[in-house]
Amino acid sequence: MMIYLDNSATTKPYNDVVETFQKVTTQYFANPSSIHTLGGDVEALLTKSKEQVASLLQVKPHEVVYTSGGTESNNLAIKGVAYYYQQRGRHIITTSIEHPSVLETCRYLEQEGFDVTYLPVDSRGKISLHDLHGALRDDTILVSIMHVNNETGSIQPIEAVANMLADYPKVVFHVDHVQGFGKISLPYNHNHLDLITISGHKIHGLKGSGCLIKKEHVGLTPLQHGGAQERNVRPGTENVANAVALSKAMRLAKQSEHRYHELESLRRTLISELSEYKHVHINSPDDGAYHIVNLSVKHFKPEVLIHALSEEGIIVSTKSACSSKENDVSHVLVACGLDDNQAGTAIRISMSIDQTEQEIRSCLNAFHHVIEKYEKIMG
Template sequence: MIYLDNSATTKPQDDVLKAFQTVATKYFANPSSIHRMGGEVEELLEKSRTQIASLLGVDRHEVIYTSGGTESNNLAIKGVAFQYQNRGSHIITSQIEHPSVLEACRHLEKVGYEVTYLPVNRKGEVSVEQLKKVIRKDTILVTLMHVNNEIGSVQPIGEIANVLQDYPKVMFHVDHVQGFGKISIPYNHKGIDLITISGHKIHGLKGSGCLIKKGQVNLMPLQHGGSQEDGYRPGTQNVANAVALAKAMRLSMEDAKNYHQLKSLKQTIINELQSYKKVMINSSETGAHHIINFSVQNFKPEVLIHAFSDEGIVVSTKSACSSRQNEASHVLLACGKAESDASTAVRVSMNNHQTKEDIEAFIQAFRNIMSKYEKIMG
């Protein structure tokens, strides 16, 4: 099987698995314990934290270990909202965010916060000028996804960070889950306050991730207990996961040098799709190289996905978190796509080691599927 669903999850690298297994079996003591074994484990934990901080150019105390993207997003958004509610209750996000951001914002609306959902253009991009217009005196947070997980649109994070530097009381959170190891952002930019990173999207392990919380930011913790992670994320740390995350992040940043190769692979796919009148390409050619979203007229996405599977190709629909829900993509609707296209979308998502042969196999599979489809539809 050729796996082209890397935006949903990735295959863990062997070195990451080895790191996890070694720590889990040899360094299993509680890092908070004061005996020698506990001290050795704590040293490993902090060494990994220092490695992650060094990769990003931030302070080691700014790295908070979490279980992944959803927890990091919730901790950032709700943590800021509750911590700074005396400053205001207005939050700005976009219409095309991941469910872990949208649902967190909707929850806050239920308890008295006001959320502005920025529109996007047909490419799935927010307007920096529009963002400036909606900032208010009571705005406390802007939370935006760097690379969209469904269509690959890329937001101008650096430019937005520059703007928000003029608003020191407005925190800026970036959901960097789909961008890390592919498209970099200025991690140490003073205008960026919080950054979400997930391990299983970068050939790491599920249940691993971190939230970068700059030193000037305080958060109201979502859980209460011990003083682990400076009290922001209490509970016994999963040190094996932390070590594996640091390893995955380092390897992912090294592999980022291969990312530019995906541009030609994406174009090869687009060229093939454009040869069919009944295919609508939903991703912009100027978006991220690793994600291509398209729809086939009158072809249910689940049927198309199963047809690809029969051909030995793994693709998916929208976000894996909501792919089992039979409804149109909120991302594509926000981009102005027709309901018919938004409800029949299929996503191809590559990793940095995808080969030309993989894409040739995908194209041949698509040709086989479309040949059968056209015979049936006439």
């Protein structure tokens, strides 16, 4: 029996979500833009799903833009703002520990003539509000900061940033909320939380589903051009089945959000017992998100450790799944001040809200078998 502890990479879809997708894709297959009865029924279903998401987040239905997931939402938010407001300014602020879908987008925009400031973080992976304030300029048009880091679980002070940016009405604030949604809530209706990225497959929804919350006062240049779907922001025939399944996954995630604190004791157990090994270093901050534990086993190649744990029935991963097959060290851990050895030997344990104490105990037993053998060899 496998114990899955790679939930920050992706989660297992809930049966209710899969059933919803199957029902909609087979029974509501018409194009929602068609003017016949079947098209009207599908359009009504799509509208209802937006109303459900809007109700969950206390935003307006037309502020919900369905996308294919976190990467597209982040690209649409960052490039969309950059191109729409480039006459106002060409300066963007982000952090040094963002997901590749943010960092690579910013690097692309640098090639397009935009100026990007990458804020440093402290050893806990947190930015300084003082640094952010000092980085703001007259030509700053966008601040993009992730809520919960996907590798270490560090949590950024998003509400405090939004409050600060209230004094800078020309600056748009985007939040990558992919690892936070359904776990650590945000004040979604905050006037200065302008753009919010959410991904379906991180909350027991389906891959290829996600949304961007775009407040009505924010302008975006679309990434594609075509029809007038999604209020001209994201053209193309809507994936209604994915949209409805996403709204179901989001509702289930919000309903179970109160259980998230149950993971605190499991995380504490993991950190306490793994810290006893002399070659193990815990990289996640004490005040990090409960579902993520990042650690390094010194001089132990992470892929070897992952395969050894796999043979014991435990599934964990290295850094971000989007870049885990690359052999370079974690840019997140380097930014937090770790040396190349620690940053290059890190693995991530990431739990779901349904994780049990028995599963965590089995995980620790597997670590014990693997690391005990290793420490005997290392001496």
